[in-house]
Amino acid sequence: MSTTALEPAALPTGDAAAEARYAQATQLQLTWWRFRRHKLALVSLVVVALFYGVAAFADFLAISDPHATDARRSFIPPQGIHLFDEGGFNPHVYGLKGVRDPRTFKLAYTPDPARKLPVRLFARGYSYHLFGLFETDIHLLGIEGGGRSDGIFLLGTDQLGRDLFSRMMVATRISLFIGLAGVTVSLLLGVILGGISGLYGGWVDTLIQRLIEVLRSIPTIPLWMGLAAALPNTWSVTQVYLAITVIISLIGWTELARVVRGRFLALREEDFVVAAELAGASQMRIILRHMLPSFASHVIAAVSLALPAMIVSETSLSFLGLGLRPPAISWGILLQDAQNIQVLAGAPWLLSAAVPVTVVILAFNFLGDGLRDAADPYG
Amino acid sequence: MLIYLLRRLGLAITTCVFISILTFIIIRLPPGDFVDAYIANLAASGSSVSMEQAEAMRRDYGLDQPLPVQYLRWMGRVLEGDFGVSMVWRRPVTEVIGDRLWLTMLVSLAALFLTWAIALPIGIYSAVRQYSIADYIFTTLGFIGLAVPNFLLALILMYVGFRYLGLNVGGLFSAEYVQAPWSLARAWDLAKHLPLPAAVLALAGTAQLIRIMRANLLDELRKPYVVTARAKGLPEARAILKYPVRAALNPFASSIAYLFPYLVSGSIIVSLVLGLPTVGPLLLQALVAQDMFLAGAIVLLLGVMTVAGTLVSDLLLMWIDPRIRLEGQ
Secondary structure, three states: OOOOOOOOOOOOOOOOOHHHHHHHHHHHHHHHHHHHHHHHHHHHHHHHHHHHHHOOOHHHHHHOOOOOOOOOHHOOOOOOOEEEEEOOEEEEEEEEEEOOOOOOOEEEEEEEEEEEEEEEEEEEEEEEOOOOEEEEEEEEEEOOOOOOOOOOOOOOOOOOEEEEEHHHHHHHHHHHHHHHHHHHHHHHHHHHHHHHHHHHHHHHHHHHHHHHHHHHOHHHHHHHHHHHHHOOOOOOHHHHHHHHHHHHHHHHHHHHHHHHHHHHHHHHHOOHHHHHHOOOOOHHHHHHHHHHHHHHHHHHHHHHHHHHHHHHHHHHHHHHOOOOOOOOOOOOHHHOOOOOOHHHOHHHHHHOOOOHHHHHHHHHHHHHHHHHHHHOOOO | OHHHHHHHHHHHHHHHHHHHHHHHHHHOOOOOOOHHHHHHHHHHHOOOHHHHHHHHHHHOOOOOOOHHHHHHHHHHHHHOOOOOOOOOOOHHHHHHHHHHHHHHHHHHHHHHHHHHHHHHHHHHHHHHOOOEEEHHHHHHHHHHHHOHHHHHHHHHHHHHHHHOOOOOOOOOOOOHHOOOOOOOOHHHHHHHHOOHHHHHHHHHHHHHHHHHHHHHHHHOOOHHHHHHHOOOOHHHHHHHHHHHHHHHHHHHHHHHHHHHHHHHHHHHHHHHHHHHOEEEEEEEHHHOOOHHHHHHHHHHHHHHHHHHHHHHHHHHHHHHHHHHHHOOO
16 A cells, blocks of 8 residues: 555556646645545445435435324335336335234234335425425325325334334434534534644643543443433423534544644644744644645544444434434434334334444445545555 | 553543542432432322421532532542432442442453454454455454444344344343352353353454554564564464564554443443343433432442553553553653
């Protein structure tokens, strides 16, 4: 890796034009060229982008109202969309039929192959606000006709009859954005404290470094559980959301501060920083104009490695019932339903929220690795 | 060496003080104080407390004093081993916690040993046979281990065990030993149940350590002294194990300091899923019921024991690695 770094695909040796291009490339271009060679990271970038796409269009992708409960469609197993019907292309799903159990006399609703409901693109469903601005009721998928309880259940339904697929779409939005918000707060803390630590050194540095060491040697989950549980019951969903974000970001800042401090320490001695100092540039200008561009990529890499940790923290807290509270929907809240082994044995599809959690964490990890390699000019 | 020792000890004590302050904040955070909660609890069971009695209790517990004074008084009692009374259980907190704290530490320690026992050989193998099929398999498994949160893994294991093997994989004891007093048979039963939760806990840390060990050893293997050793005809196993592995072990060993708190943290949530009789489920119950003395005691004890464990591992590391021992001389 170390010897081939300066001969990327973009630079065929001997080609004068390409060499000139390489010499003139900005820091950002160089980073991008190095990043592009990291195939797994590139794929991960696409995956992460897709996830955020889902988050942005969550309600559009959702099929039925994620909050609407309906006792008649409790625990329906996942239903595929049947694409062909009698030789022709005619996507459809089955309607629900009430069947009385001959022994328990309990009315159970199961899909009925006799009733075919055609699936339509851009169908009308429950109304929502796209990007929180435009009110609309257009959804990617929907069915034509059918009763109140009929619908498309790609991932099945939970006990209260809520469509898991729709809930997962909406959960993606909350889980990913709580990660982003948490990382933003951590980043602020990390950059400020890490920057002060690296820039001034001396006793301030010692103090902040000790604080980081102390924070890192505490088992976090019980502590944050305690803090999360101490939030008053009377708080609204939004307040809890904000509080959980802050609690989670208190975990993440130490690693970011360490990265920022390390960069500051390394850059402080660089010739171009000393030159800027001698030329009489103000401290603020040196930091923002000269130092920041050369460590921004490292910080971005550290952020993409911190994000999955945030997402797991939120998922764990909500899973325990100490994080976000219903009616908020997040991956952790979806998994909370899967906590009971008896329920899980009867409805294993409730575990499906584990898939996006795993995929997104994996993607962020690969992406972070790729970015870190790409950001290192000697890597 | 003495300076290093003192520095570590100072840090451990600072951390403990810090944890105790955070614990105190957690105990005090919910609205109302201990006496309010106690009265509400008594009222729920039919008896009542007069205003005078309540005032007397507040004075008794020092709740009329400013917060720093309250903190110091609370710390004083804690240092004497008095953690207060659990409101839900109506018994002293220490009695309620009982064995659970030790079982938590046992599970975490087992996970720690397992992490080492798995990560070390695989890390060495992956570095020596870089880009071999096995290396790719281990790397992939490692990444998956890193990406699946351990409570999810526990959940999936529970499901598979229940659905396909028809057995309950949770718990630390078989049914007949849950209430039994300690005996050799009970300890053996515990030893049989320990590997599964330990493995679930260890997976993420193992993945991380494999990556660290592999990267470090790869750096060492490229150094000229290894070439020299080989050129002089040292057997391959000796040429690798004798020096490069030892040199690569240092960052590996120092990661233990951060691994232990992480494992203890993880054990809380894994215990909940697998129904282990550790402090995990108790902590959650206490927090949900706002039984703050119990919750606070658990957080505090867990934190302090973790710090102690980390300190011990640091001292071990110092003993193993002369580079740390001689640092600063």
